[in-house]
Each structure stands twice: as C-alpha cells, then as structure tokens.
Amino acid sequence: MHFNKITDLNLAGKKVFIRTDMNVPLKDGVIGDDTRIRAGLTTIKYALDNGAQVIVATHLGRPTEGEVSPADHVKPVADALAKLLGVEVPVVSDWQANGVKFSSSNVVMLENVRCNKGEKKNVDELGQQYAALCDVFCYDAFATAHRAEASTNSVGKNAAAVCAGMLMSKELDSLAKAVATPAKPVVAVVAGSKVSTKLTILDNLADKVDVLIVGGGILNTFMLAKGTKIGASLAEADLVAEAKKVMDKMEARGAIVPLPQDVVVATEFSATATATEKNVADVADNEMILDIGAKFAGELAQILESAGTIIWNGPVGVFEFDQFANGTKVVANAIANSNGFSLAGGGDTIAAINKFQIFDKISYVSTAGGALLEFLEGKELPAITLLTSRA
Numbered sequence: 453m454h455f456n457k458i459t460d461l462n463l464a465g466k467k468v469f470i471r472t473d474m475n476v477p478l479k480d481g482v483i484g485d486d487t488r489i490r491a492g493l494t495t496i497k498y499a500l501d502n503g504a505q506v507i508v509a510t511h512l513g514r515p516t517e518g519e520v521s522p523a524d525h526v527k528p529v530a531d532a533l534a535k536l537l538g539v540e541v542p543v544v545s546d547w548q549a550n551g552v553k554f555s556s557s558n559v560v561m562l563e564n565v566r567c568n569k570g571e572k573k574n575v576d577e578l579g580q581q582y583a584a585l586c587d588v589f590c591y592d593a594f595a596t597a598h599r600a601e602a603s604t605n606s607v608g609k610n611a612a613a614v615c616a617g618m619l620m621s622k623e624l625d626s627l628a629k630a631v632a633t634p635a636k637p638v639v640a641v642v643a644g645s646k647v648s649t650k651l652t653i654l655d656n657l658a659d660k661v662d663v664l665i666v667g668g669g670i671l672n673t674f675m676l677a678k679g680t681k682i683g684a685s686l687a688e689a690d691l692v693a694e695a696k697k698v699m700d701k702m703e704a705r706g707a708i709v710p711l712p713q714d715v716v717v718a719t720e721f722s723a724t725a726t727a728t729e730k731n732v733a734d735v736a737d738n739e740m741i742l743d744i745g746a747k748f749a750g751e752l753a754q755i756l757e758s759a760g761t762i763i764w765n766g767p768v769g770v771f772e773f774d775q776f777a778n779g780t781k782v783v784a785n786a787i788a789n790s791n792g793f794s795l796a797g798g799g800d801t802i803a804a805i806n807k808f809q810i811f812d813k814i815s816y817v818s819t820a821g822g823a824l825l826e827f828l829e830g831k832e833l834p835a836i837t838l839l840t841s842r843a
Contacts, residue, residue: 453628453632453840455615455616455621455836455839455840455842455843456614456616456843457616457618457621458499458590458615458616459618460615461588461613461615463499463503463504463588464502464503465504466503466505466586466587467505467506467507467585467587467588468504468506468507468586468587468590469507469582469583469585469588469590469607470492470496470499470506470508470509470590471509471510471565471590471591471596471604472492472495472496472509472592472619473492473593473594474489474492474508474529475488475511475513475595476488476489476529476532478528483528487819488819489529489532489533489536490536491619491819492508492510492533492592492617492619493533493536494618494619495590495592495617495618495619496508496537497537498618500558500559505554505558506558506559506560507552507559507560507585508530508533508561508562509582509603510529510561510593511564511565511566512526512529513566515567516567517566517569517570517571517572518567518569519567520545520563520567524566525543525564526543526561526562526563526564527543529561530543533561537557537559539557539558540555540556541557542557542560542561543561543562543563544560544562545562545563547562547563548568548581551585552585565603568602571601571602572601572602573601573602576602576606576609576610579602579605579608579609580606580610582602582603582606582607582610583607583612586611587612587613588611588613588614589607589608589615590614590615590617591604591608591614591615591616591617591620591835591838591839592616592618592619592620593619593620594619594620594623594818595819595821595822596823596835597620597820597823597827597835598823598826598833598834598835599834604835604838605834605835605838608838608839608842609838613842614838614839615839620835622816623820624836624839626795626816627818627827629761629795630762630763630795630816631827631828634660634760635760635792635793636662636760637662637758637759637761638662638759638760638761638763639661639662639755639756639761639792640661640663640664640665640763640765641667641762641763641764641765641766641783641787642654642666642670642763642766643667643670643671643765643766643768644667644668644669644670644800645668645669646670646688647669647670647673647688647691647695648688650765650766651691652829652830653828653829654670654698655694657828658698658701658702658707661763662708663709663755663759664698664708664709665709665710665752665768666709667744667766667767667768667769667780668766668767668768668769668770669685669687669688671741672685672686672687673687673688673689673691674695674698674699675711675712675732676695677692677693677695677696677699678699678711680732681733681735683717683737683738683739683740684737684738684740685739685741686740710751710755712732712744712748713731713732713745713747713748714729714731714732714746714747714748715730715732715741715743715744715748716729716742716743716745716769716775716776716779717729717730717735717736717739717740717741718740718742718775718776719738719739719740721742721770722773723772723773725773725775727742727775727776729745742769742770742773742776743768743769743770743771743777743778743779744768744779745779746782749768749778749779749782749783750782752768753782753783753785756783756787757786757789757790758790760792760793761792761793761795762787762790762792762793762795763795763796763828764794764795764797764801765796765797765798765824765825765828766798766800766801767800767801767803767804771807772803780804780808784804784805784808784810785808785810788808788810788813788814789813793815793816794815795814795816796814796816796817796818797817797818797820797821797824798821798825799821802819805817823835
C-alpha cells in the first residue's frame with residue numbers, strides 16, 4: 453500500500469493536525485497507564501523539531517456528544533504530554549468559535565473530540581472545521597483505523613495535505629510485511645474461546661497461510677470437526693461445519709491445520725484445578741481440554757522457528773493458570789526465537805507476551821485490537837482507504 457508519511461513532507465512553518473490515540477485509563481484525574489501518550493510522542497516531537505506548529509487531537513472515554521463533563525476533559529492527558537515534552541500544552545476548548553492560537557511551545561491539544569457534535573457520525577461540516585485549522589492532517593491512531601469519524605476521516609478528505617504519523621506508518625508497514633508481501637512459509641496462530649469471533653479471520657487466512665495453528669476453544673471445535681473426543685471442553689458444535697470448511701480449504705491448497713495428539717485436561721476450570729496430560733483418545737467425558745500437550749507444543753515450536761512470517765493472535769491455552777500455561781509458553785518462545793518476521797496483537801496475546809517476557813523479541817506488537825482483527829479479516833479500513841487515496 454502506498455501512502456504519504458510525515459517524514460516525506462516539509463513541515464517548516466506548517467500547522468499540523470495530529471490525530472493521535474491518547475485514550476488512557478483515567479480515574480479521578482489520575483492516569484493509570486501512560487503507554488499511549490508515550491507512543492504518540494515520536495510523531496509530535498518530529499513535527500515540532502521540523503518547524504511545525506502542532507495541534508494534538510484525541511478522544512477520551514465515551515462522552516455524550518455536545519456535552520463535556522469533568523470526566524471528559526483531556527487536561528490530565530495534556531499535562532502528562534507537557535511533562536514528557538518539557539513544554540506547555542494548553543487545551544483549546546473554544547476552537548470552533550475562535551480558532552487556535554499558539555504560545556512559544558508551538559503545541560496545543562484540542563478538547564476531547566468525541567464531545568463534538570457530529571464526530572462519531574463523520575459529519576463533513578465538522579471535518580471541514582478541523583481541516584481549516586491546519587495545513588497538514590496527520591493520522592497517527594491505528595486503533596481507530598476501522599472507524600470513520602470526523603477527526604479521523606472527513607478531516608482528511610478536506611485537509612490540504614494528508615500523511616501517516618510515525619506510529620501509523622510503522623503499523624501499516626508491519627501489516628503489509630506480514631499479510632500483503634510475507635516471506636514464506638507463513639504461519640498464523642489464531643486462538644480464542646470461540647470460533648464465531650474469529651471465523652472471518654480463519655476463513656481469510658486460510659487463503660493465504662501455509663500453516664494455520666488454532667488454539668483454545670477454537671481448537672476444540674476443530675478437533676470436534678475431525679471426530680476427535682473433547683469431553684466436556686468448550687466448543688461450538690453449530691460451527692463444526694465451518695471449521696471443516698477451513699480445514700478443507702487449507703488441505704486443497706496443500707496447507708495444513710495441525711491438530712494435537714496430546715492435551716492437558718482438568719475436571720474443573722479454576723486456578724487450583726489439577727492438570728493431567730494425556731492422549732486425546734483418552735479424554736474422559738467429564739474432562740475439559742485447557743492446554744495443548746508437550747509433544748504437540750514441541751511440534752508447533754519446530755514449525756514456528758522455521759517460519760518466514762508469523763501472525764499471532766491469541767494464546768493456545770488457559771495461560772493465566774500456570775498449570776495450563778506451558779503450551780502458550782512454548783509457542784511464545786518459539787515465535788520469539790524465530791528468525792522470521794513476527795506480528796502479534798490482541799489483548800490476551802499481549803498479556804501472554806508480557807507474562808513470558810518476550811516483548812522485545814517480537815518484530816512488531818500491535819495494540820490496535822479491533823482494527824487489527826478487521827484487517828486480518830480482510831476488511832477495508834477507512835483509515836487505509838483515506839491515506840492511500842490522498843497519497
């Protein structure tokens with residue numbers, strides 16, 4: 453995909469509207485985690501260092517449009533950004549009436565964009581008002597890429613110039629490397645409790661990857677589709693036919709969906725449950741499969757370590773409980789040790805990455821959530837359409 457990057461533009465003397473994602477957890481005015489603020493720093497600093505005046509815009513929480521309650525104010529975010537930048541970051545709430553005025557710091561933050569009427573419905577008039585503030589619209593919030601809103605979409609249609617910020621550029625380049633132009637062989641790990649939540653992803657990836665590794669409740673449904681005993685395990689019997697279609701599609705291409713010969717089971721789902729490793733043929737009617745067995749985990753590790761590209765979304769077992777964490781640990785370490793390009797994303801995946809302390813060994817970790825899933829489903833994301841159309 454071709455798009456303009458902020459590093460491609462001459463920013464000297466320009467006003468740059470940076471739509472970032474600083475939607476941080478906030479309680480009683482105190483920020484619980486400033487990761488998203490720090491993530492947006494690189495683009496803001498780049499613009500300032502290259503002579504631009506910067507307007508930072510973000511959403512925060514789920515406010516009612518047209519109203520700004522005390523909990524909706526972005527001032528705590530602006531104050532945190534100011535501390536990180538070492539300059540003043542005033543919040544501008546009356547910009548629609550009076551425009552934006554800059555102090556010597558050359559950076560301001562607009563009040564919570566979700567409070568503006570017409571924001572979520574992508575009203576063009578509001579987009580025009582945003583665009584009138586700037587010379588360049590810079591999109592740097594991939595987590596919102598699957599939504600078309602006034603501050604993410606219509607502003608870009610009306611702005612004089614459009615580009616991707618450094619965070620957005622890295623995300624899109626990584627997605628292209630993993631999905632559009634991947635090094636072979638391509639291995640995808642897709643896991644979760646339900647096939648229904650990942651069915652579109654599984655179907656889309658089945659046309660692209662060489663090996664599709666499924667885990668969690670999804671694996672149980674695939675095992676059921678193969679006629680394997682799964683006891684009392686979580687599965688979706690009504691989606692067995694869909695799981696079989698995915699496997700048939702892979703097989704027709706000469707690709708594979710590996711299934712386990714050994715699993716780890718328990719008779720209850722709890723942190724104190726006793727874990728027992730056994731052959732799948734020996735799973736009892738009252739037992740739940742909560743992890744893959746050591747032999748199968750070792751086989752998956754060999755596949756992953758020799759992969760050219762790895763896409764990882766979801767842990768393969770109930771890794772939150774240590775006695776059912778080995779499968780995910782082995783898979784995680786194999787991905788970390790692979791010389792191939794690895795793209796990982798999703799809340800549970802990031803939790804597993806952090807638990808096994810391999811963050812720095814993954815080529816790219818996406819925090820985008822819904823946007824990443826929709827991209828893997830093959831859906832067209834409004835942000836990508838906007839950026840490529842304005843390139």
